Amino acid sequence: MPDIPDVRGLRRIPPGPARPLEGRVAVVTGAARGIGEALARSLSEAGMRVALLGRERATLREAAEALPGPTLCVECDVTDRAALAEAARSVEAGLGPASVVVANAGIAVSGPFDRTDADLWQRVIDVNLTGSADTARAFLPHLTATRGYFLQIASTAAFGAAPMMSAYCASKAGVESFALALRGEVEPDGVQVGVAYLHWTGTDMLTGIDDHPVLAALRRNQPRPARRVHSSGQVAQWLTRGITRRAPQIYAPPWLRWCQPLRPVFPALVAWAARRELRAHSSDELSSPVEVLGAGGRADWHSFRASRDSSPPDR
Template identity: 45%
Template sequence: MPKQSLAGQVAVVTGAARGVGAELARTLAARGAQVALVGLEPEELERTAAGCGTSATWYEADVTDLGALRSVAERVLARYGRIDVVVANAGIAIGGGFLDSDPDAFSRVIEVNLLGSTSTARAFLPALIASRGYLLQIASLAAIAPAPLMTAYCASKSGVEAFAHALRGEVANQGVRVGVGYLSWTDTDMVRGADEDEVMRDMRAHLPWPTNRTYPLGPAVERIADGIARRSVHVYAQAWLRGYQLVRGQVPLVLGRLAPWQLRGIEPRLRETAANRRGLVGLGGAADEAARAARKVGS
């Protein structure tokens, strides 16, 4: 089928320095949208924007900083005159057992993934109301099927899913559509970073099919772009996620039966290597840690 055009629309994507956000910015631009990229890594943002056409712009901002996001919204409006689409995509993760996790890293995942998304909505909703636009909140399979050893990520993604569903009813009468995007394990820096942990990689390999494989980034993002063009309520980066949505009430029961059996086999290895997984995973996680460290030095 022909790809749906987004010509004439202005789209803002957070977490756009790499991974899903960067690929989505390029895909939206290829469909005719003017894109504004938001993230923490200036060099990566500039490189991605350069591949999105001469009208693309980029802005360095932490999504947990509401003042910075409001400033970005003002600058985007001044540059383009309108904002039609906002994709709240920025996210980080940690892995491992809850009691072994670093409390600060755990809280940071909640702060970025959940509170960062609410700050994104707060900063950009006035512009979306003016344009009768569309807000897409990127959630995850983790919201449909919360799994052991991912407590922070699952809690944050379940939170943003609920937030988006609740917000939808509030802003519908103002002409704004709100959607939720779902992805399974997709080939990004975050997932590759998580797979560097041999124990976590082995645990994931024993998940039930089709949740135990990594999916290519390009097709997943094309499906997200299709959902944006349609302003869909639910957007599934992998088609089979729609089926999981229909049985989501039973998924935690199944995982609750499988997880103890799987965890028994790797428990000693988890304990032995617990100190290795106390930080954020992947290059995006490293960028967040570096940005926070720089702010502390500056203050």
């Protein structure tokens, strides 16, 4: 069951032209840390009442308590449809129906496909892709009632798939396609859908990624401005501006919008850089252990394994 503490500081403030988000309700998944936590803070500072959804109870509470405005904290696994439905009921009861829902929860795994545990590979797809779809399913009644905005967090991994990141790249390409398909379905109901394309962002998921020769080469072969790592706070500001405009696409950093016309060439460029790097290293050098990236991803994987191992075997 979701863990729901007291709602703080509720008061209804009609939105005005200077602060169009003020008084409205936002839901952010994966809000315990990283981009989710930074975005929850940015939306709260913009006057929104924010519901933070995540797996890590203590970290989630700390993030919620640091926000300046009214908050609701819900411990929830986005792969659990019943828990998401309960979270949606709790948000409506505690804060009101959501006007903004951000499907941000995500994990990543680095390592060769043939050495990645099948359950771990599947978990990345379940959290990143299926979890995003289930988040939309749970909160669409809110967004229909408020004529709201659903933001899907994608990645430049959707532009060109990187070796050693097969599950993550597949999931991010998938969420982009899902969001674009959903957009056409819900637009007649007044619901708008945005896709956010994030590049290198300084979260704990990125820590140590340059230690892998192929991934380091992909970054090294990018133009200098494209190698820059942006803080989660800066990315959250870009996302907040896009949410305010109900933008169909949000680019973080903004110059990524000029890369869209070049997308057909990106897979070939990524494949060329990866192939060159793979040939330059021995199999021993490339046989790094499969790794779940970031503290949030490791917490999710440990929780999933614990629940899986404690479940009774099928008869």
